[in-house]
Structure formats: C-alpha cells, structure tokens
Amino acid sequence: MKNFILSTVATLALCGLLQLFLPWWIIAVVAGVVAFFVPQKPGFAFLSGFVAVFALWVTYAYLLSSANNHLLAEKVAVLMTDLTKNSIRMLHLITGLVGGLVAGFAALSGSLLVKLIK
Amino acid sequence: MQVYFDDRLVPHVFAKNDADLYFMQGYITAKYRLWQMEIQTHDAAGRLSEIAGEKTLEKDKLTRRIGMPWSAEAAEEYIKKDEFSRNLIEAYCKGVNAYIQQLSPKDYPFEYKLLNYEPEEWKPIKVALLLKNMANMLSVYEYDIENANFISKFGEAEYRKLYPDWVQDEEPIVPSGTPWVQPLSAKELSTSEHRTSLSAMAHITKPDEITGSNNWAVSGSKTKSGKPILCNDPHLKLSLPAIWYEMHLVSPNMNVYGATLPGSPAVISGFNDSIAWGVTNAGRDVRDWYTIQFKDDSRNEYQYNGQWVKSEKRIEKHYVRGKGVVEDEVIYTRFGPVVFDKNFGQASSTQNLAMKWTAHIPSNEFKTFYLFNCGKNYDDYIEALNHYTCPAQNFVFAARSGDIAIKEQGRFPIRNKATEQGKFLSQGNSAVDEWVDFIPNEANPTSKNPARGFVSSANQHPTDSTYPYYYPGVGVYENYRNRVINQLLADNNAIDADFMKKMQDNNFNLQAKEALPVMLSLLDSSKINSAFYPVLEQLRQWDCYNNPNSLAASFYEQWWTTLYDWLWDEMSDPLYPMKKPGAYMTLKTLQNDTASQFFDVKATRPKENIHDCVTLTFNLMVENLTAKYGSLESVPVWSLFKDTRVEHLSQQPALSALHVMNGGNRGIINATNSTHGPSWRMIVDFGDMKGYVVYPGGQSGNPGSAYYTNMVDTWAKGAYYTANFIKTPEEMGGKKLFSTTYKP
Numbered sequence: 001m002k003n004f005i006l007s008t009v010a011t012l013a014l015c016g017l018l019q020l021f022l023p024w025w026i027i028a029v030v031a032g033v034v035a036f037f038v039p040q041k042p043g044f045a046f047l048s049g050f051v052a053v054f055a056l057w058v059t060y061a062y063l064l065s066s067a068n069n070h071l072l073a074e075k076v077a078v079l080m081t082d083l084t085k086n087s088i089r090m091l092h093l094i095t096g097l098v099g100g101l102v103a104g105f106a107a108l109s110g111s112l113l114v115k116l117i118k
Numbered sequence: 119m120q121v122y123f124d125d126r127l128v129p130h131v132f133a134k135n136d137a138d139l140y141f142m143q144g145y146i147t148a149k150y151r152l153w154q155m156e157i158q159t160h161d162a163a164g165r166l167s168e169i170a171g172e173k174t175l176e177k178d179k180l181t182r183r184i185g186m187p188w189s190a191e192a193a194e195e196y197i198k199k200d201e202f203s204r205n206l207i208e209a210y211c212k213g214v215n216a217y218i219q220q221l222s223p224k225d226y227p228f229e230y231k232l233l234n235y236e237p238e239e240w241k242p243i244k245v246a247l248l249l250k251n252m253a254n255m256l257s258v259y260e261y262d263i264e265n266a267n268f269i270s271k272f273g274e275a276e277y278r279k280l281y282p283d284w285v286q287d288e289e290p291i292v293p294s295g296t297p298w299v300q301p302l303s304a305k306e307l308s309t310s311e312h313r314t315s316l317s318a319m320a321h322i323t324k325p326d327e328i329t330g331s332n333n334w335a336v337s338g339s340k341t342k343s344g345k346p347i348l349c350n351d352p353h354l355k356l357s358l359p360a361i362w363y364e365m366h367l368v369s370p371n372m373n374v375y376g377a378t379l380p381g382s383p384a385v386i387s388g389f390n391d392s393i394a395w396g397v398t399n400a401g402r403d404v405r406d407w408y409t410i411q412f413k414d415d416s417r418n419e420y421q422y423n424g425q426w427v428k429s430e431k432r433i434e435k436h437y438v439r440g441k442g443v444v445e446d447e448v449i450y451t452r453f454g455p456v457v458f459d460k461n462f463g464q465a466s467s468t469q470n471l472a473m474k475w476t477a478h479i480p481s482n483e484f485k486t487f488y489l490f491n492c493g494k495n496y497d498d499y500i501e502a503l504n505h506y507t508c509p510a511q512n513f514v515f516a517a518r519s520g521d522i523a524i525k526e527q528g529r530f531p532i533r534n535k536a537t538e539q540g541k542f543l544s545q546g547n548s549a550v551d552e553w554v555d556f557i558p559n560e561a562n563p564t565s566k567n568p569a570r571g572f573v574s575s576a577n578q579h580p581t582d583s584t585y586p587y588y589y590p591g592v593g594v595y596e597n598y599r600n601r602v603i604n605q606l607l608a609d610n611n612a613i614d615a616d617f618m619k620k621m622q623d624n625n626f627n628l629q630a631k632e633a634l635p636v637m638l639s640l641l642d643s644s645k646i647n648s649a650f651y652p653v654l655e656q657l658r659q660w661d662c663y664n665n666p667n668s669l670a671a672s673f674y675e676q677w678w679t680t681l682y683d684w685l686w687d688e689m690s691d692p693l694y695p696m697k698k699p700g701a702y703m704t705l706k707t708l709q710n711d712t713a714s715q716f717f718d719v720k721a722t723r724p725k726e727n728i729h730d731c732v733t734l735t736f737n738l739m740v741e742n743l744t745a746k747y748g749s750l751e752s753v754p755v756w757s758l759f760k761d762t763r764v765e766h767l768s769q770q771p772a773l774s775a776l777h778v779m780n781g782g783n784r785g786i787i788n789a790t791n792s793t794h795g796p797s798w799r800m801i802v803d804f805g806d807m808k809g810y811v812v813y814p815g816g817q818s819g820n821p822g823s824a825y826y827t828n829m830v831d832t833w834a835k836g837a838y839y840t841a842n843f844i845k846t847p848e849e850m851g852g853k854k855l856f857s858t859t860y861k862p
Contacts, residue, residue: 072228072822078772079232 004048007038011052011103016060027053027099028106035110042111049107054100061095121146122850122857124842127817127825130366132847137209139369140383142860144213144240147363147380151819152218153227154359155381156237157767159244162251163187164434169235171439179462180322182434183448185455186254189478190246196480197246203485207242210383214240228821229768240381245484248381253477255354256509258324259401259594263471264697266542271694279711280699283591284583287702289604291512291524291575292565294582299561301586322457324697330596331398332622332787332796333514334574334603335522337567342614343805346516349618350387350396351796353789356764358774358827360815362386362798366843372492375809375843377798380819384487387798389809389843392494393517394802398575400510400526403590404477406539406553408453408546410470417449417459420470421547427452453546454478472546474553476529481507496521496566503527504559512575518804523566524573526580530557535588557587572607576600576787597702598628598785615803615810622799623788623836625781630674631662633705637677640708640732650740653750664788666757666781675759675783676743681735685716701785708732756781762792764814764830766821775827778814780834788836799838809841 014030031049040048065073065088073088080091119142122130129146133139147155160166164181166174182188197203218237230236269277331352338344354361362377365385376388387396412429413419419426430450438444449456451472457463458471482505489502499515503525506513510528515521531553533539544551563580565573576599579591606621607613634657646654653673660670682704689696699707707714708728717731726734743753753759757779766773782788782795789795801810814833818825832839842853 068822068824071824071826072820075772075821079770 003038003040004044007034007040007045007048007107008052010034010038011049011107012056015053015103016056019056019060024099025102027103031103031106032110032113035107036114039114040111042108042115045111046104046108050100050104053103054096057099058092058096061092065092119860120847120857121860122847123855124850124853125855126364126829126839127855128364128366128842130368130842130844130847130850132368134369136206136369136371139367139372140206140210141213141216143365143367143378143383144210144215145217145860146213146365147378148214148217148240150817151359151363151380152214152237153229154767154819155214155240155244155248157229158251159247159381162190162247162254164436167436167438169233169439172441175436175438175444178436179434179446180457181254182436182446183455183457183462184254184322184473185475185478186247186250187434188432188450188455189475189480190243190250192478192480193246193250193482194243197242197482197484200482200485203482203488204242206383206488207245207484210245211240211242214381227819232768245382248379249483250477252379253509256399256401256511257405257475257477258322259399260403260405260407260540260590261324261594261697262407262541262543264324264695267694268689268696269542271691271696272688276715280703280707281697282703284579285597285702285706287601288578288595288597289600290563290579290582291526291573291600292563292581293568293570294584296565296568298581298584298586299558301561323695330401330577330599330789332574332576332599332603332789333396333398333512333524334572334607335394335514335516335524336572336607336613337516337522338520340571340607340611340613341803341805342612343803345518345804346520346522347613347615347618347804348389348394348396348514348516348522348802349622349800350398350514351622351799352387352397352399353795354797356762356790356793356795356797356814358764358766358815358821359819360764360797360813362813362815364811364813364817366841367491368845373843373845374491375841376800376811377813382484384484384491386487387800388491389800389802390491390493391518391807391843393490393499393515394804394809395490395493395499395516396514396800397511398514398577400512400528400580401577401594402510402526402528402530402580403540403594404508404510404528404530405473405475406453406531406544406551408451408472408474408544408551410449410451410453410456410472410546412449412470420449420451422452423548451546453552471543475508476510476531477508479507479529481505481529483507495519496523499523500525512580514573514575516802516804518807521567522573523564524575525564526562526575527559528562530562530587530589531555532557533588533590538588538590541590561587570608572604574600574603574607576603596785597700599787599789602626602628602787614805615801615808618801618803619810619836619838621787622796622801623781625664625783625786625788627662627664627671627674627783627786629701629705629785630660630664630671630678633678633701633708634660634662634674636705636708637681637732637736640729641736642729642733645733646737647740649750650737653740654736664756664781664783664786666755666779668756668781669753671756671781671783672753672759673739673743675756677736677739680739680742681732684719684731684735684738687719687721688716760790760792762790762795762834764827765793773821775814775830778830778834780836796833799833801838807843809843810838811841812838 015027018026035045077091131142164178333350335348363380366375374390376385411421434446436444453472453474456472485505486502507529515523577596578600656670664671686698762778764775782790798813816825816828
C-alpha cells in the first residue's frame with residue numbers, strides 16, 4: 001500500500017511538472033519509469049499510473065476550461081459525441097480516461113519489465 | 119508599432135508609415151482570424167479537398183474551371199508591376215507570416231486541430247484569391263443558360279412577358295433626367311440576330327435567395343447637423359468567424375476606420391476624417407457563356423471565324439486528402455476557360471461551354487481601397503474607382519465638406535442591344551458575340567449631389583432606359599428595398615444618426631403590402647375551411663411589418679412561398695435549369711396575366727385557374743403549418759419562424775450562433791432571412807464625426823473566446839456600437855482593454 005501511494009504521488013507530481021515543458025506522451029515515460037523503480041504487482045502498477053494521470057488530466061482540463069468559463073469546452077462537448085453532448089463534465093472525464101489508460105499501460109509495462117529482467 | 123485594443127477587441131493600429139501599418143494589420147488579423155483567412159483562400163483556390171477530402175472535389179474542380187486560380191495569378195503579376203501596391207501587399211503578408219512563424223502546433227487555432235492540418239505561408243497570391251472569391255460570390259447574376267432553356271421550353275412570347283428588361287415600379291440608382299456621358303463613337307457591333315436553341319445542359323447553381331445590400335447618403339440639406347450622413351449594410355451569408363474584421367488604422371497618410379476583409383490589406387467599407395464610402399453589389403451581367411466546337415477529341419483546336427484556332431491546356435492538380443492526386447485538364451480559349459465539357463458537369467453531352475468574365479481581366483482592386491482609405495474629397499473618390507474592375511459595386515460616397523455621390527463601378531462590356539448580347543448563350547465559333555470594348559469609366563452611372571438631397575442603392579437598376587449603353591436587366595434587379603429607402607429619405611428632413619439606426623433595422627414589407635391585397639381579393643372564401651378563418655383575419659389586420667413578434671408575417675411568408683412554388687412549378691426541371699421570375703413579376707402575373715398557363719399545377723389532374731391557385735395554396739399553407747407545429751395555435755411568431763442562424767464556416771452547429779431572434783426578410787431594408795442578412799451595419803455622421811457600427815459576430819475567430827459571438831445580440835436588436843475613432847492612443851482613455859507593442 002505504501003508503494004502504491006508512493007508511485008501514484010510520484011507519477012502525478014513528475015507528470016504534472018514535466019508536462020509543462022515536454023510533449024504530452026511524457027506521461028507514458030514517467031509512469032513506466034516510476035513503475036520500474038517502485039516495485040508493485042502489475043495490476044497495482046496499472047492502477048497507480050491510471051489514477052495518477054486520470055486525476056492530473058481531469059484537474060488540468062478543468063482548470064484550462066474554466067479559464068474561459070468553459071466556452072470552448074461546451075462547444076467541443078456538443079461537437080464530439082452524443083455521450084458528451086451537453087456535459088462538459090463528461091468531456092473532462094473522457095480526457096482523464098485517455099491519459100489514465102496511457103499512463104496505466106505504461107506503468108504495467110514498466111512493472112512487467114522488472115519481472116522480465118529478474 | 120503599437121496596437122491598442124478597445125473593450126470590443128477592436129484593434130487601433132498606430133504606425134510610422136504605411137508598410138508598418140499593413141504589416142501590423144496582417145499580424146493582428148492573423149492573430150484573431152488565421153483559420154478563416156486560410157480556409158477562404160483554399161476555397162477560392164479550389165483546394166478544399168486537401169483538407170476535406172473527396173466530398174469537396176467537385177466544388178474544387180468548378181472553382182478551378184471557372185478560372186479562379188488562373189485569374190488570381192494574372193492579377194498577382196499585374197499588381198507586381200505597380201511597385202507601390204506590391205510593397206504594401208508584401209508588408210501585409212510579412213505580418214501574417216510573422217504571426218504564423220511563432221506558432222507551435224499546440225498554439226494553432228482550434229479548427230486546425232479539429233481538421234488536423236497546419237497553416238501555410240501567406241503569399242500575395244492569397245490576397246488576389248480573396249478578392250477573386252468576393253468577385254465570384256457577387257457575379258452570379260447572369261442567366262444565359264436559364265433564359266435560353268426557358269425560351270426553348272415555353273417560347274419567346276412567354277419569355278418577353280415574364281422577363282422584361284425594364285419594369286414600372288422601380289427607381290433607378292441614378293435619378294431619371296441625370297445627363298449621361300454619351301459614347302464618343304458608335305462601336306462596330308454585329309447586328310445579326312441569333313439564338314442558340316438548346317438541349318439539357320450544365321449550369322452553375324445560383325442561390326435561391328439573392329443576397330443584396332443597401333447604401334445611402336444624405337446631404338447636409340436634409341440632416342439636423344447640416345453635414346452629410348452615410349449608411350451601408352452589405353447583406354451576405356451570415357457566418358462565423360464573421361466575414362468582416364473591424365479595424366482602425368492610423369499612419370501619417372491616413373486615419374481610417376471600418377470593416378476589413380481578413381486576408382487582404384486596407385479597409386473595405388469605412389470612413390476617415392474627410393470621407394466615408396460603402397458598397398452594394400451592382401449585379402450587372404459580367405459573365406457570358408460561349409459554345410465551343412472542337413475539331414476532334416484531342417481538343418487541340420476549336421472553330422473560330424471559319425478557321426481552326428489552337429487551344430491552350432492547363433492541368434489542374436487536386437491533392438485530395440486520403441486519395442492522392444487527381445488531374446483535371448481544362449481547355450482555355452480566346453473567350454476563357456471551358457468550364458463544362460465531356461470531363462465535367464454533364465453526364466452525356468457534347469456541349470462545351472466557355473466562360474468569359476470580367477474577373478479574368480487583371481486588375482488591382484487593392485489600390486481602389488487604399489486610395490479610399492487616405493482619400494480627402496470627391497476627386498480622390500473618382501480617381502480611386504478608376505482602378506476598380508470586379509466585382510462591380512455601387513460605391514456610395516459622402517465628404518465631410520458636403521459632397522455626396524454614388525457611382526456604379528466595374529468594367530462592363532459594351533453589349534449589342536439588337537442581339538441582346540449576353541442575355542442568352544453566346545456563339546463561340548465566330549466574333550459575332552465577342553466583347554468588343556468596355557464602357558469607359560466616366561460613362562458608368564454616376565450621381566453627384568442630386569437635387570433630391572440623397573443618393574441610394576439597393577441592388578435595383580442603376581439607370582432608367584435612356585442610358586446609352588445596353589445591359590440585360592432580366593430577373594436581376596430588386597424592386598422593393600429601393601422604393602422603401604427612397605420614400606423614407608424623401609419624406610424626412612432633419613435626419614440624424616438615430617433616424618438612420620431605426621431605418622437600417624426597418625422591417626416594412628412593401629412586397630407584402632402590394633401583394634397581400636391582390637392575394638386576398640383572388641381568394642375564393644367559399645372553398646376555405648372555416649377553422650382557417652382566424653388566419654385570414656390575422657392577415658387582413660396585418661400592418662405588413664415583419665417585426666420579430668408578428669404572427670401574420672409567419673402566415674404570409676408561408677402562403678407566399680407556397681403560392682410561388684405552385685405557380686412556377688413548371689420551372690423546377692433538373693434537366694433544364696431555369697430562373698423563376700422574381701417576386702415582382704409574380705405579382706404582375708397575378709394582377710395582369712390571370713389566364714396564365716402557369717396557374718395549373720402539372721402534378722395534379724384537374725386544370726387549376728388563378729382562383730384555385732390562390733385558394734388552394736392558402737389551405738395548403740394552413741394545413742402544412744398545422745402539421746409542422748402540431749396545431750394552428752402553435753405556429754410561432756416571425757422571429758421564431760424565421761429562426762436566423764449565424765453558421766460557422768465548418769457548418770458545425772456547435773460552433774454556430776443558433777436561434778438569433780430578429781425581424782426582417784428579403785425585400786425588406788433589414789434583409790435578414792434564416793441564413794443571410796446585413797453582415798456589417800455602418801452609419802457615419804459627419805455632424806459630430808461619429809461612426810456607429812455593428813456586425814453579427816465578434817472580433818475573435820476563436821470559438822473559445824468571449825469575443826466570438828458577443829456582438830450578435832446587439833446586431834439582432836438593431837443596436838450599435840460607437841466607433842472609438844480617435845486621433846492619438848491617449849484619447850482611448852477607459853475604453854482601452856490592453857495594448858501591445860510589436861518589435862520586428
């Protein structure tokens with residue numbers, strides 16, 4: 001449990017920081033590296049990466065979108081799918097889901113890599 | 119270079135010279151409207167398929183085949199020779215590119231991300247393309263093929279009845295009695311009468327509802343202040359980002375304010391501290407179609423004056439997204455490009471149709487607008503117009519010093535009246551229908567300081583029939599707005615800006631005022647369902663104003679369009695495109711041609727007469743409305759019925775302004791229908807040197823900006839903003855939102 005919290009917090013903090021300068025896919029690198037160095041069962045590694053970036057991206061998307069009173073988000077929500085229609089919350093959740101899945105699978109790979117080397 | 123943005127995000131650019139000024143205009147316009155500028159030039163260049171894929175390929179082919187890029191290239195070459203214009207246009211392009219270059223992909227405007235592509239370098243050819251795009255939008259007023267089709271189907275007598283060159287109830291732009299500049303010498307013109315009879319053939323689809331515009335200026339004799347007031351409202355497709363971008367440009371040579379066209383330097387409709395000007399479309403026929411006969415399938419030669427003449431070929435390469443390169447061979451003749459042939463526009467035809475168009479003539483319209491922007495008086499205005507070719511416009515003018523004027527300017531071919539040259543399909547196998555020369559600029563219709571104290575135009579005939587040059591007047595000219603405008607201006611003295619504001623938003627429907635009593639008198643009330651009587655009562659009581667809350671206006675519009683479609687159903691023939699007569703000739707038919715063959719509906723067995731037509735369409739109107747809205751009581755008032763929308767260029771509803779509530783309609787000064795309307799309203803009062811402006815959009819093209827649609831409601835209400843027409847940045851005071859300094 002300690003390692004789960006550690007890896008989640010580390011992924012979240014590092015991703016949040018590096019994302020400011022580097023392309024979006026840096027989240028995959030960070031989640032993979034963290035999972036490599038903080039030993040966990042593969043399932044927990046996935047969950048940890050997912051939770052970290054999901055939380056980060058939902059929050060960041062919300063902050064960006066509230067900067068202009070969600071003007072653009074409201075339009076994109078209508079534009080995207082019936083699922084997001086009239087719901088910017090759903091749009092933010094989908095944003096988080098995309099980031100979460102990428103980071104989750106990257107963490108899973110990192111953790112499996114440890115096994116492979118051992 | 120300093121730019122001050124006011125509380126509506128209007129940039130006020132202060133520069134030390136004109137090159138810097140246009141650099142900054144380019145930079146700022148790109149900053150707020152980059153995607154729009156580029157997609158419009160892609161449209162004009164026939165390159166939409168590079169972004170949208172195969173679904174726009176046919177549209178792109180047509181754009182190339184009517185010679186848009188070809189003529190833009192010629193215009194660019196022509197402008198290059200004028201060092202002065204070239205330098206300023208290049209400065210503008212540099213400004214646009216300076217903005218694009220500092221963008222990284224994450225900064226690209228939203229639409230680039232949505233459609234997944236990147237902006238490209240801005241070049242002078244794009245400025246030329248934009249002006250050609252405007253020319254194309256406003257040159258659709260020819261019906262050569264449609265007229266010929268009508269005659270071949272219904273005969274010449276019917277044609278003369280429904281499509282007269284001149285009609286009774288119209289007040290030409292240049293008041294009758296104004297002396298004309300007579301031709302110096304009679305031009306050699308053929309007098310042989312001929313007309314090509316037709317088989318089904320391709321044509322360019324014309325818009326159902328013709329867009330138009332209003333402009334007028336009153337002299338000091340009719341205003342409260344004793345100084346002229348000028349007004350302009352060009353009606354175009356309502357779009358987001360708006361077609362216009364409002365700007366204030368100050369250099370040692372000029373202090374000019376008004377509407378700019380994103381992608382092109384200078385102000386198009388605006389004012390400076392000495393003069394004001396505005397535009398309406400002339401609608402003159404400046405496009406002719408010629409039938410071409412090729413010697414053989416190679417199409418290397420075509421017949422002309424009994425000889426075989428070499429043709430030129432231009433391969434148009436379409437880079438279609440997701441498909442690769444599609445090549446299209448376009449043949450060029452002495453008349454112009456062959457638009458329709460075996461490769462395009464028709465399934466099984468041997469017809470080859472070449473297009474001749476004044477926009478194909480190299481010209482430098484930028485210079486006209488530059489000279490307006492720094493113009494001081496009437497002479498400057500006339501000199502500026504001498505550089506103007508296409509799209510032909512009625513340029514209204516007012517000077518602070520007191521002059522008012524209007525001039526229809528463009529290059530117009532001298533046409534043969536005997537053969538009504540240009541009204542029908544022309545022969546391309548000889549010189550008989552060829553353009554010989556152009557009407558000299560000084561002979562173009564002009565009115566300066568007329569005795570009535572005002573000048574005006576609303577897409578009506580520019581002249582009465584005494585004008586020494588022939589031009590076709592078929593189905594082109596608007597009959598209603600001009601009379602309402604002239605009546606209001608003639609009846610009122612002590613006019614001020616508030617009067618003009620109300621006037622631009624005037625919803626009086628003269629067409630209904632004239633047609634409704636005729637329709638009601640032709641109605642056979644014994645054949646009307648008694649449940650429909652309340653509708654009849656509504657219409658009888660109606661004041662003929664298409665105000666937002668009028669219910670009768672909804673009923674009238676539905677009845678009129680139902681009747682119109684019923685009456686002219688014979689002309690909805692997909693194989694033989696025809697031009698349906700306008701509202702005015704429709705009314706004349708109801709009044710004077712009561713036994714017309716057109717009252718019968720072809721699809722039904724019984725033979726209907728004029729009373730059946732009017733009565734049955736009344737019943738049909740109520741039945742259709744009841745079906746559409748559930749009950750008669752649920753039929754909405756006019757603003758809801760019309761349901762105006764300002765559509766994003768991608769046509770995505772999410773990015774559009776929907777359900778804009780206002781009045782108006784075609785034929786009304788406030789010419790707003792569901793998709794078109796006054797795209798820019800401007801009033802310039804030289805009494806206190808103030809400008810009042812509004813347009814249905816916002817200064818920012820970014821759908822995520824608070825300034826994307828912030829002016830739409832103001833516009834719908836008929837309200838205005840006062841332009842911050844300042845001389846120095848300091849005068850801006852509390853209106854300043856922020857300022858930026860640009861160091862190249």
